[in-house]
Amino acid sequence: MHSFSRRSFLAGAAASSAATLLPATGAAALAGDLVSRASRTEPTALLRVRLTDAFREVMAGFDLTEHVHDGQVEVVAWPGDRARLRAAGISWEEVEGDLGARFVADRLAEAADGRARPQERTGYRVLDDYRADMDRLVELAPDLVRPLLLDSPLTHEGRAIHGLVIGADVAVADSDGRPQAMMCGLHHAREWPSGELTIMFAEALVEGWLDGDAEVTGLLEQLCVFVIPVSNPDGFVRSREAVPYVEEIAVVEGLTLLAQEGPYHRKNLLKHTALPGSFEPQQGVDINRNYPYMWGGVGASGTTTSQTHYGPGPGSEPEIEALTGLFRSTQILAAISNHTSGDLVLRPWGWTPAEPPDEAALAALGDDMAGPMGYTSGSWNEALYPGTGIIDDWMYGTLGTYCYTLEHGSSFHPVYGDNVPGYFADNWQAHLKLLRSAVDTAQHAVLVGTAAPGTVLTLAKDISIPLSRAADGATRVEEHLEATMVVGEDGSFAWHVNPSVGAETLESGGQPEHYVLTAQAPDGTVRTWSGVARRGDELEVLTAEG
Numbered sequence: 001m002h003s004f005s006r007r008s009f010l011a012g013a014a015a016s017s018a019a020t021l022l023p024a025t026g027a028a029a030l031a032g033d034l035v036s037r038a039s040r041t042e043p044t045a046l047l048r049v050r051l052t053d054a055f056r057e058v059m060a061g062f063d064l065t066e067h068v069h070d071g072q073v074e075v076v077a078w079p080g081d082r083a084r085l086r087a088a089g090i091s092w093e094e095v096e097g098d099l100g101a102r103f104v105a106d107r108l109a110e111a112a113d114g115r116a117r118p119q120e121r122t123g124y125r126v127l128d129d130y131r132a133d134m135d136r137l138v139e140l141a142p143d144l145v146r147p148l149l150l151d152s153p154l155t156h157e158g159r160a161i162h163g164l165v166i167g168a169d170v171a172v173a174d175s176d177g178r179p180q181a182m183m184c185g186l187h188h189a190r191e192w193p194s195g196e197l198t199i200m201f202a203e204a205l206v207e208g209w210l211d212g213d214a215e216v217t218g219l220l221e222q223l224c225v226f227v228i229p230v231s232n233p234d235g236f237v238r239s240r241e242a243v244p245y246v247e248e249i250a251v252v253e254g255l256t257l258l259a260q261e262g263p264y265h266r267k268n269l270l271k272h273t274a275l276p277g278s279f280e281p282q283q284g285v286d287i288n289r290n291y292p293y294m295w296g297g298v299g300a301s302g303t304t305t306s307q308t309h310y311g312p313g314p315g316s317e318p319e320i321e322a323l324t325g326l327f328r329s330t331q332i333l334a335a336i337s338n339h340t341s342g343d344l345v346l347r348p349w350g351w352t353p354a355e356p357p358d359e360a361a362l363a364a365l366g367d368d369m370a371g372p373m374g375y376t377s378g379s380w381n382e383a384l385y386p387g388t389g390i391i392d393d394w395m396y397g398t399l400g401t402y403c404y405t406l407e408h409g410s411s412f413h414p415v416y417g418d419n420v421p422g423y424f425a426d427n428w429q430a431h432l433k434l435l436r437s438a439v440d441t442a443q444h445a446v447l448v449g450t451a452a453p454g455t456v457l458t459l460a461k462d463i464s465i466p467l468s469r470a471a472d473g474a475t476r477v478e479e480h481l482e483a484t485m486v487v488g489e490d491g492s493f494a495w496h497v498n499p500s501v502g503a504e505t506l507e508s509g510g511q512p513e514h515y516v517l518t519a520q521a522p523d524g525t526v527r528t529w530s531g532v533a534r535r536g537d538e539l540e541v542l543t544a545e546g
Protein backbone atom coordinates (compact mmCIF):
# COMPACT_ATOMS: atom_id res chain seq x y z
CA MET A 1 0.00 0.00 0.00
CA HIS A 2 1.20 3.46 -0.86
CA SER A 3 2.37 5.28 2.24
CA PHE A 4 2.64 8.98 1.35
CA SER A 5 6.22 8.95 2.51
CA ARG A 6 6.71 12.50 1.17
CA ARG A 7 10.05 11.87 -0.41
CA SER A 8 12.67 14.52 0.02
CA PHE A 9 11.90 16.02 -3.39
CA LEU A 10 8.42 16.94 -2.25
CA ALA A 11 9.69 18.50 0.95
CA GLY A 12 12.17 20.40 -1.20
CA ALA A 13 9.35 21.69 -3.34
CA ALA A 14 7.51 22.94 -0.28
CA ALA A 15 10.51 24.68 1.19
CA SER A 16 11.48 26.39 -2.04
CA SER A 17 8.10 27.96 -2.52
CA ALA A 18 7.48 28.97 1.08
CA ALA A 19 9.26 32.24 0.39
CA THR A 20 6.71 33.08 -2.30
CA LEU A 21 3.73 32.13 -0.19
CA LEU A 22 2.24 35.49 -0.97
CA PRO A 23 3.90 38.21 -3.02
CA ALA A 24 5.31 41.14 -1.09
CA THR A 25 3.59 44.44 -1.72
CA GLY A 26 4.27 47.79 -0.12
CA ALA A 27 2.01 48.81 2.70
CA ALA A 28 1.66 52.32 1.28
CA ALA A 29 0.18 51.09 -1.98
CA LEU A 30 -2.18 48.98 0.02
CA ALA A 31 -3.34 51.82 2.16
CA GLY A 32 -4.22 53.78 -0.98
CA ASP A 33 -6.19 50.85 -2.32
CA LEU A 34 -8.06 50.56 0.94
CA VAL A 35 -9.02 54.23 0.98
CA SER A 36 -10.78 53.76 -2.34
CA ARG A 37 -12.84 50.99 -0.84
CA ALA A 38 -13.53 52.67 2.47
CA SER A 39 -17.19 53.17 1.61
CA ARG A 40 -17.73 49.45 1.80
CA THR A 41 -18.87 48.99 5.36
CA GLU A 42 -20.87 45.77 5.03
CA PRO A 43 -18.48 42.83 5.28
CA THR A 44 -18.77 39.96 2.84
CA ALA A 45 -20.28 37.08 4.77
CA LEU A 46 -21.10 33.40 4.43
CA LEU A 47 -24.74 32.50 5.05
CA ARG A 48 -26.62 29.21 5.19
CA VAL A 49 -29.94 29.37 3.36
CA ARG A 50 -32.66 26.73 3.15
CA LEU A 51 -33.35 25.56 -0.42
CA THR A 52 -37.05 26.41 -0.29
CA ASP A 53 -39.13 26.94 -3.42
CA ALA A 54 -39.04 30.66 -2.68
CA PHE A 55 -35.24 30.69 -2.57
CA ARG A 56 -34.89 28.47 -5.63
CA GLU A 57 -36.82 31.10 -7.58
CA VAL A 58 -34.27 33.81 -6.84
CA MET A 59 -31.09 31.84 -6.15
CA ALA A 60 -29.55 32.36 -9.59
CA GLY A 61 -29.04 35.97 -8.50
CA PHE A 62 -26.94 35.00 -5.49
CA ASP A 63 -23.42 33.65 -5.08
CA LEU A 64 -24.09 30.02 -4.24
CA THR A 65 -21.20 27.93 -3.00
CA GLU A 66 -21.09 24.22 -3.82
CA HIS A 67 -21.64 23.44 -0.15
CA VAL A 68 -25.10 21.84 -0.13
CA HIS A 69 -26.23 19.66 2.74
CA ASP A 70 -29.50 18.76 4.43
CA GLY A 71 -31.51 20.94 2.08
CA GLN A 72 -29.39 24.01 2.78
CA VAL A 73 -26.82 25.83 0.67
CA GLU A 74 -24.04 28.13 1.80
CA VAL A 75 -24.16 31.51 0.07
CA VAL A 76 -21.48 34.19 -0.17
CA ALA A 77 -23.33 37.40 0.68
CA TRP A 78 -21.72 40.38 -1.00
CA PRO A 79 -22.62 43.93 0.05
CA GLY A 80 -26.32 44.41 -0.61
CA ASP A 81 -27.16 40.70 -0.82
CA ARG A 82 -28.56 40.51 2.70
CA ALA A 83 -30.95 43.36 1.92
CA ARG A 84 -32.07 41.57 -1.24
CA LEU A 85 -32.64 38.32 0.66
CA ARG A 86 -34.61 40.20 3.28
CA ALA A 87 -36.71 41.86 0.58
CA ALA A 88 -37.48 38.44 -0.91
CA GLY A 89 -38.57 37.16 2.49
CA ILE A 90 -35.67 34.69 2.70
CA SER A 91 -34.15 34.01 6.10
CA TRP A 92 -30.65 32.73 6.78
CA GLU A 93 -28.25 31.51 9.38
CA GLU A 94 -24.86 33.21 9.54
CA VAL A 95 -21.89 30.84 9.09
CA GLU A 96 -19.15 33.48 8.91
CA GLY A 97 -19.96 37.13 9.54
CA ASP A 98 -16.81 38.60 8.00
CA LEU A 99 -15.06 36.57 5.32
CA GLY A 100 -12.24 39.11 5.09
CA ALA A 101 -11.41 38.63 8.75
CA ARG A 102 -11.67 34.86 8.33
CA PHE A 103 -9.23 35.00 5.43
CA VAL A 104 -6.68 37.05 7.35
CA ALA A 105 -6.93 34.79 10.40
CA ASP A 106 -6.42 31.66 8.27
CA ARG A 107 -3.37 33.10 6.50
CA LEU A 108 -1.83 34.19 9.80
CA ALA A 109 -2.37 30.67 11.14
CA GLU A 110 -0.55 29.33 8.08
CA ALA A 111 2.34 31.74 8.60
CA ALA A 112 2.73 30.52 12.18
CA ASP A 113 2.49 26.94 10.99
CA GLY A 114 5.20 27.62 8.41
CA ARG A 115 7.57 28.96 11.06
CA ALA A 116 6.97 25.84 13.16
CA ARG A 117 7.40 23.36 10.30
CA PRO A 118 9.72 24.97 7.75
CA GLN A 119 10.36 21.72 5.85
CA GLU A 120 6.71 21.06 5.02
CA ARG A 121 4.20 22.74 2.80
CA THR A 122 2.02 24.83 5.08
CA GLY A 123 0.47 27.27 2.60
CA TYR A 124 -1.26 27.27 -0.77
CA ARG A 125 0.79 27.48 -3.95
CA VAL A 126 0.69 30.61 -6.09
CA LEU A 127 0.50 30.20 -9.87
CA ASP A 128 4.30 30.34 -10.27
CA ASP A 129 4.65 27.58 -7.67
CA TYR A 130 2.40 25.33 -9.75
CA ARG A 131 4.63 25.94 -12.75
CA ALA A 132 7.83 25.30 -10.80
CA ASP A 133 6.47 22.19 -9.10
CA MET A 134 5.26 20.73 -12.40
CA ASP A 135 8.66 21.45 -13.96
CA ARG A 136 10.25 19.63 -11.04
CA LEU A 137 8.13 16.54 -11.67
CA VAL A 138 9.24 16.52 -15.31
CA GLU A 139 12.87 16.74 -14.20
CA LEU A 140 12.45 13.95 -11.66
CA ALA A 141 10.86 11.48 -14.05
CA PRO A 142 11.41 12.59 -17.64
CA ASP A 143 10.39 9.20 -19.05
CA LEU A 144 7.09 9.37 -17.15
CA VAL A 145 6.10 13.04 -17.18
CA ARG A 146 6.12 15.76 -19.79
CA PRO A 147 4.66 19.28 -19.85
CA LEU A 148 1.24 19.99 -21.34
CA LEU A 149 0.72 23.47 -22.75
CA LEU A 150 -2.72 24.80 -23.69
CA ASP A 151 -2.10 28.19 -25.25
CA SER A 152 -4.64 28.37 -28.01
CA PRO A 153 -6.06 30.75 -27.21
CA LEU A 154 -4.45 32.54 -24.28
CA THR A 155 -6.69 33.76 -21.46
CA HIS A 156 -8.06 37.31 -21.26
CA GLU A 157 -4.91 38.34 -19.38
CA GLY A 158 -2.62 36.50 -21.80
CA ARG A 159 -1.88 33.35 -19.82
CA ALA A 160 -1.58 29.77 -21.06
CA ILE A 161 -3.03 26.83 -19.14
CA HIS A 162 -0.28 24.48 -18.02
CA GLY A 163 -0.49 20.84 -17.09
CA LEU A 164 1.23 17.49 -17.30
CA VAL A 165 1.00 14.33 -19.38
CA ILE A 166 1.83 11.31 -17.22
CA GLY A 167 2.35 7.73 -18.37
CA ALA A 168 5.09 5.18 -18.99
CA ASP A 169 7.14 6.00 -22.09
CA VAL A 170 5.57 9.43 -21.93
CA ALA A 171 6.77 10.60 -25.35
CA VAL A 172 4.11 8.35 -26.91
CA ALA A 173 1.70 8.09 -23.95
CA ASP A 174 -1.00 10.17 -25.64
CA SER A 175 -0.47 8.77 -29.15
CA ASP A 176 -0.18 4.98 -28.84
CA GLY A 177 -3.87 4.27 -28.30
CA ARG A 178 -3.78 3.44 -24.60
CA PRO A 179 -6.68 4.50 -22.32
CA GLN A 180 -6.66 8.15 -21.23
CA ALA A 181 -7.87 9.83 -18.04
CA MET A 182 -7.94 13.46 -16.93
CA MET A 183 -7.82 15.31 -13.63
CA CYS A 184 -8.31 19.07 -13.36
CA GLY A 185 -8.75 21.74 -10.69
CA LEU A 186 -9.50 25.40 -10.14
CA HIS A 187 -12.24 26.12 -12.63
CA HIS A 188 -13.45 28.34 -9.81
CA ALA A 189 -10.70 30.72 -8.76
CA ARG A 190 -11.38 30.80 -5.01
CA GLU A 191 -11.46 27.01 -4.57
CA TRP A 192 -7.77 26.72 -3.76
CA PRO A 193 -7.73 23.14 -2.42
CA SER A 194 -9.02 21.93 -5.81
CA GLY A 195 -5.73 22.88 -7.48
CA GLU A 196 -3.65 21.55 -4.61
CA LEU A 197 -5.36 18.14 -4.71
CA THR A 198 -4.85 17.95 -8.47
CA ILE A 199 -1.10 18.61 -8.36
CA MET A 200 -0.73 16.43 -5.24
CA PHE A 201 -2.27 13.63 -7.29
CA ALA A 202 0.43 14.13 -9.93
CA GLU A 203 3.12 14.22 -7.23
CA ALA A 204 1.80 11.01 -5.69
CA LEU A 205 1.79 9.27 -9.08
CA VAL A 206 5.42 10.28 -9.65
CA GLU A 207 6.34 9.32 -6.11
CA GLY A 208 4.64 5.93 -6.50
CA TRP A 209 6.41 5.36 -9.80
CA LEU A 210 9.84 6.25 -8.40
CA ASP A 211 9.18 4.11 -5.31
CA GLY A 212 8.13 1.16 -7.46
CA ASP A 213 4.63 1.08 -5.95
CA ALA A 214 3.02 -1.89 -7.72
CA GLU A 215 -0.43 -0.39 -8.23
CA VAL A 216 0.76 3.02 -9.44
CA THR A 217 3.35 1.48 -11.74
CA GLY A 218 0.81 -0.97 -13.13
CA LEU A 219 -1.70 1.79 -13.89
CA LEU A 220 0.85 4.15 -15.43
CA GLU A 221 2.12 1.38 -17.71
CA GLN A 222 -1.42 1.08 -19.12
CA LEU A 223 -2.67 4.66 -18.97
CA CYS A 224 -2.08 8.21 -20.12
CA VAL A 225 -3.16 10.75 -17.48
CA PHE A 226 -3.66 14.45 -18.24
CA VAL A 227 -3.31 16.62 -15.13
CA ILE A 228 -4.41 20.28 -15.24
CA PRO A 229 -4.20 21.83 -11.74
CA VAL A 230 -5.18 25.40 -12.66
CA SER A 231 -7.93 25.64 -15.29
CA ASN A 232 -8.64 29.32 -14.60
CA PRO A 233 -5.20 30.92 -14.14
CA ASP A 234 -6.39 34.56 -14.40
CA GLY A 235 -9.06 34.12 -11.77
CA PHE A 236 -6.70 32.14 -9.57
CA VAL A 237 -4.06 34.87 -9.60
CA ARG A 238 -6.78 37.37 -8.74
CA SER A 239 -8.00 35.21 -5.85
CA ARG A 240 -4.69 33.91 -4.56
CA GLU A 241 -2.52 37.00 -4.90
CA ALA A 242 -4.91 39.88 -4.24
CA VAL A 243 -3.91 40.10 -0.60
CA PRO A 244 -0.20 40.70 -0.08
CA TYR A 245 2.48 38.99 1.91
CA VAL A 246 1.00 37.37 4.93
CA GLU A 247 3.47 38.79 7.46
CA GLU A 248 2.20 42.27 6.62
CA ILE A 249 -1.42 41.42 7.19
CA ALA A 250 -1.16 41.97 10.91
CA VAL A 251 0.39 45.42 10.57
CA VAL A 252 -1.69 46.99 7.81
CA GLU A 253 -4.76 48.30 9.49
CA GLY A 254 -7.98 47.48 7.73
CA LEU A 255 -6.48 44.83 5.50
CA THR A 256 -9.50 42.66 6.16
CA LEU A 257 -11.36 45.08 3.88
CA LEU A 258 -9.10 44.12 1.00
CA ALA A 259 -9.60 40.47 1.87
CA GLN A 260 -13.38 40.86 1.40
CA GLU A 261 -13.02 40.77 -2.37
CA GLY A 262 -10.11 39.21 -4.25
CA PRO A 263 -9.81 35.96 -2.29
CA TYR A 264 -13.48 35.25 -2.98
CA HIS A 265 -13.28 35.77 -6.74
CA ARG A 266 -14.92 32.81 -8.52
CA LYS A 267 -15.14 33.56 -12.26
CA ASN A 268 -12.59 34.27 -14.98
CA LEU A 269 -11.45 37.82 -15.75
CA LEU A 270 -13.55 38.76 -18.77
CA LYS A 271 -14.13 42.48 -18.28
CA HIS A 272 -17.75 43.45 -18.70
CA THR A 273 -17.22 47.03 -19.77
CA ALA A 274 -20.89 47.73 -19.13
CA LEU A 275 -20.21 47.57 -15.41
CA PRO A 276 -18.85 50.97 -14.42
CA GLY A 277 -17.87 51.12 -10.79
CA SER A 278 -18.88 47.58 -10.00
CA PHE A 279 -16.57 45.80 -7.65
CA GLU A 280 -14.19 43.25 -9.08
CA PRO A 281 -15.83 39.92 -8.12
CA GLN A 282 -18.78 40.80 -10.34
CA GLN A 283 -16.54 40.74 -13.39
CA GLY A 284 -16.00 37.59 -15.39
CA VAL A 285 -17.75 34.49 -16.66
CA ASP A 286 -18.30 31.30 -14.67
CA ILE A 287 -16.27 29.02 -16.93
CA ASN A 288 -18.05 26.00 -15.44
CA ARG A 289 -21.27 27.34 -16.97
CA ASN A 290 -19.66 28.13 -20.35
CA TYR A 291 -19.21 24.60 -21.78
CA PRO A 292 -21.34 24.20 -24.91
CA TYR A 293 -23.72 21.49 -23.65
CA MET A 294 -27.26 22.70 -22.80
CA TRP A 295 -25.49 26.04 -22.40
CA GLY A 296 -27.49 28.99 -21.09
CA GLY A 297 -30.14 27.13 -19.08
CA VAL A 298 -31.08 26.37 -15.49
CA GLY A 299 -28.53 27.11 -12.78
CA ALA A 300 -26.74 29.66 -14.93
CA SER A 301 -27.43 33.32 -15.47
CA GLY A 302 -27.42 35.77 -18.35
CA THR A 303 -26.78 38.64 -15.94
CA THR A 304 -23.14 39.59 -16.30
CA THR A 305 -22.74 40.34 -12.59
CA SER A 306 -24.05 36.91 -11.57
CA GLN A 307 -21.51 34.49 -10.13
CA THR A 308 -22.95 31.82 -12.48
CA HIS A 309 -22.91 34.01 -15.59
CA TYR A 310 -22.78 31.69 -18.60
CA GLY A 311 -20.94 34.14 -20.83
CA PRO A 312 -21.61 35.75 -24.20
CA GLY A 313 -21.82 32.47 -26.12
CA PRO A 314 -21.46 28.69 -25.77
CA GLY A 315 -17.77 27.92 -25.24
CA SER A 316 -16.95 31.61 -25.71
CA GLU A 317 -14.30 31.82 -23.00
CA PRO A 318 -10.62 31.27 -23.85
CA GLU A 319 -10.14 28.83 -20.98
CA ILE A 320 -12.98 26.66 -22.30
CA GLU A 321 -11.76 26.91 -25.88
CA ALA A 322 -8.29 25.79 -24.77
CA LEU A 323 -9.56 22.94 -22.58
CA THR A 324 -12.15 21.64 -25.04
CA GLY A 325 -9.50 21.89 -27.76
CA LEU A 326 -7.53 19.26 -25.85
CA PHE A 327 -10.59 17.18 -25.02
CA ARG A 328 -11.86 17.13 -28.63
CA SER A 329 -8.49 15.88 -29.91
CA THR A 330 -8.03 13.08 -27.35
CA GLN A 331 -10.01 10.05 -26.13
CA ILE A 332 -10.30 10.77 -22.42
CA LEU A 333 -12.41 7.96 -20.98
CA ALA A 334 -12.73 9.07 -17.36
CA ALA A 335 -12.24 12.44 -15.69
CA ILE A 336 -12.47 14.30 -12.40
CA SER A 337 -12.94 18.04 -12.07
CA ASN A 338 -11.99 19.06 -8.54
CA HIS A 339 -13.90 21.78 -6.69
CA THR A 340 -14.42 23.08 -3.16
CA SER A 341 -16.47 22.40 -1.06
CA GLY A 342 -19.20 20.11 0.29
CA ASP A 343 -17.82 16.53 0.32
CA LEU A 344 -19.70 15.45 -2.80
CA VAL A 345 -19.04 13.13 -5.74
CA LEU A 346 -21.25 14.46 -8.55
CA ARG A 347 -22.00 12.83 -11.89
CA PRO A 348 -24.08 13.81 -14.94
CA TRP A 349 -26.52 15.25 -15.47
CA GLY A 350 -26.51 18.82 -14.23
CA TRP A 351 -29.10 20.10 -16.69
CA THR A 352 -31.88 17.63 -15.85
CA PRO A 353 -32.89 15.41 -12.93
CA ALA A 354 -33.41 12.57 -15.45
CA GLU A 355 -30.91 9.72 -15.33
CA PRO A 356 -28.32 9.50 -18.12
CA PRO A 357 -28.21 6.33 -20.26
CA ASP A 358 -25.10 5.05 -18.43
CA GLU A 359 -26.57 5.74 -15.00
CA ALA A 360 -25.83 2.26 -13.62
CA ALA A 361 -22.12 2.42 -14.40
CA LEU A 362 -21.77 6.12 -13.52
CA ALA A 363 -23.53 5.61 -10.18
CA ALA A 364 -21.53 2.49 -9.35
CA LEU A 365 -18.20 4.28 -9.84
CA GLY A 366 -19.42 7.46 -8.13
CA ASP A 367 -20.67 5.51 -5.11
CA ASP A 368 -17.44 3.50 -5.00
CA MET A 369 -15.33 6.67 -4.96
CA ALA A 370 -17.55 8.48 -2.45
CA GLY A 371 -18.18 5.73 0.09
CA PRO A 372 -14.81 5.35 1.83
CA MET A 373 -14.31 9.14 1.86
CA GLY A 374 -17.66 9.71 3.53
CA TYR A 375 -18.69 11.90 0.59
CA THR A 376 -22.25 11.98 -0.73
CA SER A 377 -22.67 10.49 -4.21
CA GLY A 378 -25.34 11.72 -6.58
CA SER A 379 -26.18 13.51 -9.79
CA TRP A 380 -25.06 17.09 -10.16
CA ASN A 381 -28.68 18.17 -10.59
CA GLU A 382 -30.04 16.45 -7.50
CA ALA A 383 -27.16 16.23 -5.02
CA LEU A 384 -26.06 19.84 -5.68
CA TYR A 385 -28.48 21.97 -7.69
CA PRO A 386 -29.36 22.26 -11.38
CA GLY A 387 -26.53 23.50 -13.56
CA THR A 388 -25.95 23.89 -17.30
CA GLY A 389 -22.82 24.44 -19.36
CA ILE A 390 -20.82 22.35 -16.87
CA ILE A 391 -17.81 20.21 -17.73
CA ASP A 392 -19.48 16.96 -16.61
CA ASP A 393 -22.39 17.29 -19.02
CA TRP A 394 -20.21 18.45 -21.91
CA MET A 395 -17.63 15.69 -21.54
CA TYR A 396 -20.21 12.97 -21.01
CA GLY A 397 -22.77 14.22 -23.51
CA THR A 398 -20.32 15.16 -26.27
CA LEU A 399 -17.40 12.77 -25.87
CA GLY A 400 -18.89 9.94 -23.79
CA THR A 401 -16.38 10.47 -20.96
CA TYR A 402 -17.36 9.36 -17.46
CA CYS A 403 -16.83 12.77 -15.89
CA TYR A 404 -17.24 13.57 -12.20
CA THR A 405 -17.12 16.72 -10.10
CA LEU A 406 -15.59 16.21 -6.66
CA GLU A 407 -16.41 18.83 -4.04
CA HIS A 408 -13.81 18.72 -1.30
CA GLY A 409 -13.83 19.96 2.26
CA SER A 410 -15.78 22.64 4.00
CA SER A 411 -14.65 26.07 2.77
CA PHE A 412 -12.83 27.88 -0.04
CA HIS A 413 -9.35 28.19 1.42
CA PRO A 414 -9.17 26.77 4.94
CA VAL A 415 -5.89 26.68 6.87
CA TYR A 416 -3.69 24.53 4.67
CA GLY A 417 -1.94 22.20 7.09
CA ASP A 418 -5.05 21.32 9.08
CA ASN A 419 -7.00 20.43 5.97
CA VAL A 420 -5.46 19.90 2.55
CA PRO A 421 -3.06 16.99 3.28
CA GLY A 422 -5.95 15.21 4.99
CA TYR A 423 -8.27 15.79 2.03
CA PHE A 424 -5.65 14.29 -0.23
CA ALA A 425 -5.09 11.23 1.94
CA ASP A 426 -8.85 10.67 1.89
CA ASN A 427 -9.03 11.17 -1.88
CA TRP A 428 -6.12 9.12 -3.13
CA GLN A 429 -8.00 5.83 -3.38
CA ALA A 430 -10.92 7.51 -5.15
CA HIS A 431 -8.55 8.94 -7.73
CA LEU A 432 -7.04 5.49 -8.29
CA LYS A 433 -10.53 4.05 -8.74
CA LEU A 434 -11.14 6.54 -11.52
CA LEU A 435 -7.92 5.43 -13.21
CA ARG A 436 -8.92 1.78 -12.86
CA SER A 437 -12.27 2.53 -14.48
CA ALA A 438 -10.43 4.02 -17.46
CA VAL A 439 -8.71 0.70 -18.17
CA ASP A 440 -11.95 -1.30 -17.83
CA THR A 441 -12.77 -2.32 -21.41
CA ALA A 442 -16.39 -3.02 -20.48
CA GLN A 443 -16.83 0.76 -20.18
CA HIS A 444 -15.37 1.89 -23.50
CA ALA A 445 -14.66 0.58 -27.01
CA VAL A 446 -11.41 -0.79 -28.41
CA LEU A 447 -10.49 -0.49 -32.08
CA VAL A 448 -7.93 -3.12 -33.07
CA GLY A 449 -6.05 -3.87 -36.25
CA THR A 450 -2.75 -4.03 -38.03
CA ALA A 451 -1.04 -1.42 -40.16
CA ALA A 452 2.46 -0.45 -41.19
CA PRO A 453 4.55 0.92 -38.29
CA GLY A 454 4.30 4.70 -38.24
CA THR A 455 0.83 4.75 -39.79
CA VAL A 456 -1.13 7.75 -38.50
CA LEU A 457 -4.70 6.89 -37.53
CA THR A 458 -7.27 9.67 -37.32
CA LEU A 459 -10.61 9.01 -35.65
CA ALA A 460 -13.33 11.56 -36.33
CA LYS A 461 -16.91 11.96 -35.21
CA ASP A 462 -19.53 14.62 -35.87
CA ILE A 463 -22.17 15.13 -33.24
CA SER A 464 -24.95 17.68 -32.82
CA ILE A 465 -25.16 19.13 -29.31
CA PRO A 466 -28.22 20.79 -27.74
CA LEU A 467 -28.17 24.23 -26.14
CA SER A 468 -30.66 25.61 -23.64
CA ARG A 469 -30.90 28.92 -25.46
CA ALA A 470 -30.22 30.05 -29.00
CA ALA A 471 -26.76 31.32 -29.85
CA ASP A 472 -26.30 33.01 -33.22
CA GLY A 473 -29.84 31.92 -34.04
CA ALA A 474 -29.20 28.21 -33.48
CA THR A 475 -30.27 26.01 -30.58
CA ARG A 476 -27.68 23.36 -31.38
CA VAL A 477 -23.94 23.36 -32.06
CA GLU A 478 -22.22 20.94 -34.41
CA GLU A 479 -19.15 19.41 -32.82
CA HIS A 480 -16.35 17.83 -34.85
CA LEU A 481 -14.11 15.59 -32.75
CA GLU A 482 -10.85 14.32 -34.16
CA ALA A 483 -8.15 12.36 -32.35
CA THR A 484 -5.00 10.74 -33.70
CA MET A 485 -2.68 7.89 -32.80
CA VAL A 486 0.41 6.41 -34.38
CA VAL A 487 0.89 2.68 -34.99
CA GLY A 488 3.94 1.31 -33.17
CA GLU A 489 6.87 -0.80 -34.30
CA ASP A 490 5.08 -4.16 -34.13
CA GLY A 491 2.43 -3.04 -36.61
CA SER A 492 -0.57 -3.87 -34.43
CA PHE A 493 -2.72 -1.42 -32.51
CA ALA A 494 -5.47 -1.33 -29.89
CA TRP A 495 -7.06 2.10 -29.60
CA HIS A 496 -9.15 2.65 -26.46
CA VAL A 497 -11.90 5.07 -27.38
CA ASN A 498 -15.17 6.50 -26.15
CA PRO A 499 -18.37 5.20 -27.76
CA SER A 500 -19.28 6.95 -31.01
CA VAL A 501 -22.95 7.11 -30.03
CA GLY A 502 -23.89 10.18 -28.00
CA ALA A 503 -25.98 10.09 -24.82
CA GLU A 504 -28.81 12.07 -26.40
CA THR A 505 -29.04 9.55 -29.24
CA LEU A 506 -29.01 6.64 -26.80
CA GLU A 507 -31.96 8.24 -25.04
CA SER A 508 -33.92 9.18 -28.15
CA GLY A 509 -33.13 6.06 -30.18
CA GLY A 510 -32.14 8.26 -33.11
CA GLN A 511 -29.63 7.50 -35.85
CA PRO A 512 -26.41 6.52 -34.01
CA GLU A 513 -23.33 8.66 -34.55
CA HIS A 514 -20.45 6.79 -36.19
CA TYR A 515 -16.70 7.09 -36.31
CA VAL A 516 -14.65 7.59 -39.45
CA LEU A 517 -11.15 6.15 -39.15
CA THR A 518 -8.52 7.23 -41.64
CA ALA A 519 -5.16 5.45 -41.78
CA GLN A 520 -2.30 7.15 -43.55
CA ALA A 521 0.72 4.87 -43.94
CA PRO A 522 4.28 6.24 -44.17
CA ASP A 523 4.29 5.32 -47.89
CA GLY A 524 1.25 7.55 -48.43
CA THR A 525 -1.30 4.74 -48.70
CA VAL A 526 -4.66 5.74 -47.20
CA ARG A 527 -7.29 3.34 -45.88
CA THR A 528 -10.53 4.16 -44.13
CA TRP A 529 -13.07 2.47 -41.88
CA SER A 530 -16.40 3.70 -40.68
CA GLY A 531 -18.67 2.27 -38.04
CA VAL A 532 -20.59 2.57 -34.80
CA ALA A 533 -18.70 1.90 -31.56
CA ARG A 534 -20.45 1.16 -28.28
CA ARG A 535 -19.19 0.52 -24.76
CA GLY A 536 -17.73 -2.96 -24.44
CA ASP A 537 -17.15 -3.36 -28.20
CA GLU A 538 -13.88 -4.65 -29.57
CA LEU A 539 -13.93 -3.87 -33.28
CA GLU A 540 -11.41 -5.03 -35.84
CA VAL A 541 -11.10 -1.96 -38.02
CA LEU A 542 -8.03 -2.57 -40.20
CA THR A 543 -6.21 -5.74 -41.18
CA ALA A 544 -2.92 -6.11 -42.99
CA GLU A 545 -4.77 -7.10 -46.16
CA GLY A 546 -7.88 -4.95 -45.74
Ligand SMILES: [Zn+2]
Nearest residue numbers: 188191339340
Ligand atom coordinates in the same frame (compact mmCIF):
# COMPACT_ATOMS: atom_id res chain seq x y z
ZN1 LIG B 1 -16.53 25.15 -7.91
